[in-house]
Amino acid sequence: MSYKKVETSDREELRELQVERLRDTVENAYENVEFYRDQLDEMGVTPEDIQSVEDVRKLPTTTKEDFRDEYPDGLFAVDSEDVTRLHASSGTTGKPKIVAYTDDDIKVWSEVVARSLAASGAEAGDTIQNAYGYGLFTGGLGLHYGIEELGATVIPIGGGQTQRQVELMIDLESDVFTCTPSYALYLAETAEEMGHDPVDLPISTIIFGAEPCTDPMREEIEERLGVNGIDIYGLSEIVGPGVSCECHEAQEGLHIWEDRFLPEVVDPHTGEPVEEGEEGELILTTLSKEALPVLRYRTGDLTTLNYEECECGRTMVRMDNVTGRADDLLIVRGVNLYPSEIEHVILDLDGVAPHYRIDLYREESLDVMELTVEMEEGTTQSRQSLEAEITERLENVLQFSPDELDLVEPGGIARSKVGKVQRVYDHRK
Template identity: 75%
Template structure:
């Protein structure tokens, strides 16, 4: 379902919209945000220097450190009386990143989420069980108002209470549920423990986001719940959920709504732009935000961009599923490693469950790494033989061999009902 005509517009039409909105955004930031005025002046750039998106490289980057340095409202571009809502990032360290919205911002956000849900296969009249947390986190209310804008019914159940979630899926016959990918798997586990066959329910779609999801994990979600697993992407600093979304027709990358958010991919080390199709760090510029215009925000998320028209008919650029972050990079004995690389390998094996953890330590000034993986619940094979096969595969694919590989019984690794799952524990 195409929600708005701009989704299938020509590249020239999209570019014209981007050019106009970028000029307005830069002017808004320069005239109303002291931080940006100082940064642009220092860079010798004025709003008049930004005529098209081809000029965007002249603008300085914005980082999460800038948000924290300007805490709480140093990046706001409007007066308090114009603000209708404030959210904050989940910030695990230091001050959270505070974000604000005008009435128009909230309308734009709701439209972006509605567009995302429609692309994911949710239709007006469907019932969506929203299992994201409500509160300062943008996921809960962001999805909530998008569902309503689409003309669907929202069940604002929030995170946790998993047995109740299963009961609501049964009793209210929800068509879709929105949650993190790790929670979708926990939901499947809980349903099995309750004796409920989720595959018998009307549930057809899981809209998952807020944490990386590799293809093996998506396949596990789709198999265990008998659904389409649709990836939604967003971040508080830009707007919240609804920056991009997979279409259910192709599930081949996330359509990034580039009439609202202009994307670039840069080298994580140098900040230099990378050509189409090359993996790097996603950089986003808001094109419609009034209360909080953001210029060239370094998301830290690693992805690629694909401008080919999708089989669904949408012409909006597609970003690859984010499976890692530039700041998730682990350096072990001088070797670069992303946790997603380990996940990709271990989840190749049908004998293991999609639960793992990575423990980093240091012994006698030498880095060590231990990988713990759960066996499936009904495993009845030879543990030693499976251990050797997984270890050999890790040795062949990765640049080093884990010091310890542990195959644990099903249910050993801690689950989470609320929030993002933690996979890496660095004890160094």
């Protein structure tokens, strides 16, 4: 069942709403953000030129570098007294990206998260345990406000404290758990160490996001915890979590809430639009952000769009699970690889746990890759046969094999107790 009527609206009606909101967004950006006004003037584009959804292609793109160049508030469209809240990205690769919200922005954010929760199957009256980090990271508070908007009960425990997570989950009979996919597996491991069968935990749904989750990893989460795994997507620059979410009825792509966010998919190299169903880089334009209107943000995430009506009845476009990032491309000895490609190959094998690590080095001007893979608990395969199978599969599927393959026992790869897990360590920089 949809949370808002607009989710099942006729697409022509939706297009009319999108055009109206797109024009208002461009006007807000033009009048109140010098960065955008200068770019639009240079391109000879005015808000009046926006007459259709396709006219979004007349607009300049925005990148994460623009956020950092305009740090801290160069992209804000409102004065500081109108800002209700500030969030920020981690800033691990430079200055953090600062994002702002007005009162109305918070209301819209809460609504799209509530929509996402409803699509996942959560209902008013459910108890939802929120293990996303609270603070500058948008995950914790974004989910928190959406849970309250839905009318559910929130347990605001945040990240970490995994033994306590398990205890509270059991004692308070949590229905839904929200976290990163890697943390879901860590929770299962911790529950086992505490003497609990993870399948017997009371949760029936895990809503995971903030990092990519391949199909093998999803299957591992669902099997080990006996839950329905739902993928939620968002990014701080656009709003935070709640840009899109899977529906529990179909789980065939994530519905983008198109009345609030206008999606495009383009060739990451040329910037030109790709054919429907073809993979490319996701670009998003906000349609109702007051404090921080964002025009054509290049997310770097690779996906496809499917405009067919879903079996759940929603007409809003579905994006495929993010398969990788345009800026995560690894070039090793002239071979182009995405970590997600390696992950798909190795995690599809029996005897392998959904934990791996890639280390890149440069030795005497040559690139060297070391791949560490964790063996599955209870596997009967020998280390030698598993190494041979992984090497053969990588060679056959990707025409590539690592310089060193290291198989480690279950639990041999360090876990992150909270937040995102880093899979690639590039020591060449």
